[in-house]
Amino acid sequence: MNNSGMENFLKLFWGFLINNVGSYFLLISLSIHTFMTTESTSFSSWPLVIHWVPGPFLFFFTSSIIDKFRTQRIISLSCFFSGFATLALLYFVKAMSWPFFLLLFLRSLGHNMTNSLKPVTMKTCIAEKERARFAPFVQVGGYLGMAISGVLALIFVKKFGIEKAIIFDAITFFASAIIFLTVKGNKKSNQPSEGKEKFYYSLVQPFKVIVGNTNLLEANIMLFLISVFLQGSYDFAINFLPQQKWNIGEQGVGILFVVMAMAVAIGATIYRNYTSKYMSDTLSLDHLPIILFTSTNYFLFTQIDNIYGAIPFFFFVIGFENLFIHHLMGLIKYCPEEEIAKVSMIQGSICKALMGGMVFILGYGSEILDVSICLNIANLCFLSLSLLAILVTVYRSFSTQKVLQNIERATRLNQI
Numbered sequence: 001m002n003n004s005g006m007e008n009f010l011k012l013f014w015g016f017l018i019n020n021v022g023s024y025f026l027l028i029s030l031s032i033h034t035f036m037t038t039e040s041t042s043f044s045s046w047p048l049v050i051h052w053v054p055g056p057f058l059f060f061f062t063s064s065i066i067d068k069f070r071t072q073r074i075i076s077l078s079c080f081f082s083g084f085a086t087l088a089l090l091y092f093v094k095a096m097s098w099p100f101f102l103l104l105f106l107r108s109l110g111h112n113m114t115n116s117l118k119p120v121t122m123k124t125c126i127a128e129k130e131r132a133r134f135a136p137f138v139q140v141g142g143y144l145g146m147a148i149s150g151v152l153a154l155i156f157v158k159k160f161g162i163e164k165a166i167i168f169d170a171i172t173f174f175a176s177a178i179i180f181l182t183v184k185g186n187k188k189s190n191q192p193s194e195g196k197e198k199f200y201y202s203l204v205q206p207f208k209v210i211v212g213n214t215n216l217l218e219a220n221i222m223l224f225l226i227s228v229f230l231q232g233s234y235d236f237a238i239n240f241l242p243q244q245k246w247n248i249g250e251q252g253v254g255i256l257f258v259v260m261a262m263a264v265a266i267g268a269t270i271y272r273n274y275t276s277k278y279m280s281d282t283l284s285l286d287h288l289p290i291i292l293f294t295s296t297n298y299f300l301f302t303q304i305d306n307i308y309g310a311i312p313f314f315f316f317v318i319g320f321e322n323l324f325i326h327h328l329m330g331l332i333k334y335c336p337e338e339e340i341a342k343v344s345m346i347q348g349s350i351c352k353a354l355m356g357g358m359v360f361i362l363g364y365g366s367e368i369l370d371v372s373i374c375l376n377i378a379n380l381c382f383l384s385l386s387l388l389a390i391l392v393t394v395y396r397s398f399s400t401q402k403v404l405q406n407i408e409r410a411t412r413l414n415q416i
Helices: 003-038 046-052 055-065 071-093 098-116 116-126 128-181 198-212 215-242 249-273 285-303 307-334 338-363 372-415
Strands: none
Touching: 003 046, 003 071, 003 098, 003 128, 003 198, 003 215, 046 098, 046 116, 046 215, 046 338, 071 098, 071 116, 071 128, 098 116, 098 128, 098 338, 128 249, 128 372, 198 215, 198 307, 215 249, 215 285, 215 338, 249 307, 285 307, 285 372, 338 372
16 A cells, blocks of 8 residues: 555544544433433433434435535534534533534534545545455444444443533544545546536436346345334444343443444454355345344343343344345445445435434333333334345245246247
């Protein structure tokens, strides 16, 4: 790797790591703070909901500027924006009134912008011949940031207090913004301003690409099922099982965050080095063992009354779920090269919004039913709908194969 490439790689690595440390630490702190203040899962789930929901709002903005500006500059401005919004939270954190949640939404807009542009930034700031080898380490920086935030939550949440957690988060936003400003990369294209028709086309075309390709559509349906019923529910479980079921508060949340970061990184590594070579390019019965294994471990995770007994099951849930997600997102190769960035943003935006929606439903459901029951209802929905999706795909594939065989038979008869 040349000096410029190594320099960009290190800056992106540290920028995303620092950004994630502060963001997840504040998310953990807010969930614990609101639950300890209100003892209400529905109210305490709002920081998580607001963290994930802004995704779709960003697509309509980023899709029009992604080809015109340096993505690292956009990310830097997003971090500065989030930093100032985070500092403003200090004035409203005691009252927890609507301005607090509005500012939290604005902060999340900037944070989600940063994460949604991560793949594009790596593509434009790391040379193609170096990207395959070094870009995954930038992703690892994000996972490491998540793990560090879990360790910080484990040790410092009570000692910090919510005000210091907010200040810490703002500092990490400003620090990562300055780092991203120094990244060298693509220049803006200086394209002429798009007319309304071209702008409309740039918004609609990525959706047409997804719907028009059966393999891509099936992969996205599975991604959305995983986001709704699995990622959303374990995101809720991480923050509320330790407080409601295991009664160990922030220590349990911190431990689960560390385990999650490790499992995500290992799942991604296994996929990249091993299973990507053997898994089917389309949804098939090959994926059935992964779904059954993940769902079974998730059920056991929610039933164990001790966090240390639940950790192995949680590790397998996250690891295999992320292995499957990486495979599904890898099917974007069926997408035209010029639409890959926007299709990736659609995937990420909708998945995050669906996660937020599930957290919202579980928050209110847990006021009526036991939290474990709510989580297992979500797990059952994931299992049944995933099996249905695979069966429909297998049936479609079988029908297509049969049609092709009939065409081949008819061709032979004509030749005779």
